[in-house]
Amino acid sequence: MPLDPLAKRLLTMMAAASSADRKRPTPDERRQALAKLMQFARADVTDVMRADAMLRGPAGNIGYRLYAPPSPQHSAPAPGFVFFHGGGMVAGSIETHDRIAAALAQASGCRLVSVDYRLAPEHKFPAAVEDAIAATQFVLANAASLGVDPARLVVGGDSAGATLAAVVCQHALQNAWPDIAAQCLICPVLDFEETSPSREEFAENHLIDRVTLQADLTDYLPKDADLADPRISPLRALHVAGLPPAIIHTAEYDPMRDEGNAYARKLLAAGVTVEHICHEGMIHNFHAMGAVLPQARLVLSQIGEQIRRAVG
Template sequence: MSKVLDAIPASVQQRAQSAVLLSLLRLPRPLLRRVAGPPTRVDGQELALEVQALLRLQALAGQERMAADTPEKARAGMAQGIEVVRGAGVSGVQVSKRTVSAGSGELPARLYRPEGRTEPSTLLVFYHGGGWVVGDLDTHDELCRFLAKHADIRVLSVDYRLAPEHPFPAAAEDAVDAYQYVLENAEDLGSSADSIAVGGDSAGGNLAAVVSQHATANGLKSPVLQLLLYPATDAGTRRRSRELFGNGFLLTDGDMDWFMDMYQPEVSARSDQRLSVLRNEDLTGLAPTVLITAGFDPLRDEGEEYGRRLSEAGVPVISRRFPDLIHGFANLFGASPRLREAMFEIVGELRAGLSLHSGG
């Protein structure tokens, strides 16, 4: 049987896995509950049924962790996982290849423009997540398409150097350089220097926060908004959510140690504000923020603490917790109606945040 499977192209096997998974997740709720098991309740929250079923199926397939023996295997694993849950895909978006000049060289990028949007618009510079070790333009392609189409803005997804080949502060430096490049080339990208936002998920949310802090501290034009999806904000403190949700909810405690050891192996240097943005004592003057967290996420508490600190510093903050979801849910929206519903809510928050800038 294994020889038969080996003869089937990987792409065909992947499409078959995707079809089976998505079909299972669309079973009637009583049947899906039988797949998922009894409801998972932690810290006064109940995990979404579709998410619990997805996690159960991943566990049965032996795919409970994001880390792997090598960075290459982890990258391949993330890419495969994203493809399996991709679903029908997002249409109505024009995508073009770009490059962004940085101190480290030319960074690959993709520009997303909603079809029909020919006039200038807000441009969201987006940094992908993946613990600064995995992830790329492909793994976050559908997410960027979704944000561009439904927020009716342009999105520039920027690749950056990954660890361990390029440890801290390489990713942070690339993120800052990319933002400066966009400010200088905004018109060519269909926007203006007065309409540039930054955003990202997880490690990418960390990079977006780094960019916003750098701009304020160095006299650059500040982003009009920062969209932080379950960001990493403090590499030096273990908070309660990491203890509660460190195992069984996609991003594990071991994963987080593995990623950090790759990105910044020097423990004593992890308080650097270009990594632990929460350690910055002065957050005044930063860009208005849409901050999204997930209830079953080990990063939940540090993300929400960053939101509180921003608000205390006088920064306008729209903070939203999805109590029934897990870390990384924005990349999984093709898997179930609940996850897609959450993404539409995020787009609504994004549009509300941008309206503060436009005054509309």
Template sequence: MALDPQARAVIDLVIKSGRPPYHQLSPKDARQLFRETRPASTPAPPEIGVVRNVMTEGRRGSIPLRVYRPAGVAATTPLPGLVYFHGGGWVIGDLETHDVLCRQLTAGAGITVVSVDYRLAPEHKFPAAIDDAWEATRWVNASAAELGIDASRLAVGGDSAGGNLAAVVALMARDAGSPAVTFQVLLYPVTDLGAETRSYTDFADGYMLTRDSMRWFVAQYLDSKDQAADWRASPLRAATLAGLPPALIVTAGFDPLRDEGRAYAKRLGEAGVSVDDVCYGGMIHGFVPMGRLLDSGNRAVSHIAASLREALLRKELAR
């Protein structure tokens, strides 16, 4: 499939702007660039109900969370919940950069979304982000009634590095026997930090996320290359994927991460897990929240919201 003309226009816009690639910046400057450029591609936020910031205590300190509720629902009404982990290579991104996407999923799926502001590298190396993601998910499960969440209908999700965290949390929950994660939404996830697939080579440069930037993100995150063999860094390397909740995996055709995302979907299916493996062939990495510029981003958000509704409603009907 050819590169979508709208994606080509976005790439040309970035080239024309002279924006430096992330791997040429300090982590501080990369974070600032991401915050400053994000709104240009983000659609107007939909109307929702209450949004509030809360803090929870993890094993190594407080974890900021943002809780989103749909409009017209009483605070005491328990709804399905989604714990969401933002993308950004474990180095950039925060509650603000993914605020509109969380509002879209709240409105579209009619659920409570909890966005997690986990610690970032290189100040906090692996497995700090995993520790925060796991602690936050456990806290949301324990605090479900207060948050207006039905703990029996809890999903995890994330994009890119956040998709990596969501996949690992689902594995940890399976192994621990709790929380009872019902569904996972993995958007162009990082699943293997120790291998570079063909898509790394085919789309190494010129398609927004570059191979050099991915290598830089991984170097910021890991203390050593040996850590890439740890399944908490590379969920594709987990001994078994059997017993995991159903998954929606969204990938992009012109993305260095395409092949490892699809490989994870394949392994899930082989393990007997129900998987909706959707590749937007003409798209680039990070397209889902870019609905102001990319029609496929809006279509993907609608698909994700519908998948959440279907998975969590099916859980409700089965009770």
């Protein structure tokens, strides 16, 4: 299918506003650019309560924001959703992804915990992974006080946040944690060991380009990092049988399309239940641009329905 006309218009506007001589962005430039982009997120979620708090992580306190959709008074614990924001492990925060987290909480009916994990280059790999694991353990251990049913916990994220979600689920399986009800991976980044055809085809002028991806990777990883390490490239995990049921959303014009599609196939082949949709005509991060892309509103509602089914 051709590139969606509204997505194409957005990309054209972004290209016109950027420098013709594309240089490696600094971490601050990357953070400012993502914050500006996330202003296109839908802003019509009004009935979700928010509360900020801290949890103890491996290197100090980790901020998180708890989102609580309306529920009947004296109701049973709600399903939970541990959410990790995108941003290439360099950018993003609970603030940039506030609207997305609220929309997912509303659509899914989950009490959602959005995690402000450590970012690179100040905190290189595996800092973000360690924080993601610690935050999920915290939610499981403190489910009652969070109003969450630990037997109905979803772990998910978008873009690089989906990387962390996939890694947490793999870690949980390897370490015999209580079962996670589902994993939700939105436009996931899952493989840095090999360059896929979609990474080549959409390396320029498709929202996130080759220069930015390489800058993020350089900022995130130590020089001696093994790109085949499943904590960096979850697609490279050898054993995936027994992982939680997966909800995976990819986009046709996303450089990371092929790795997300490949992970869906890999999980299916291992006997994992998978609901996978590759959205025609869409670009990376399209789900977060509901102010300009109608499909973004639809996909968040769709994900909410999928999660409701997954957690009963």
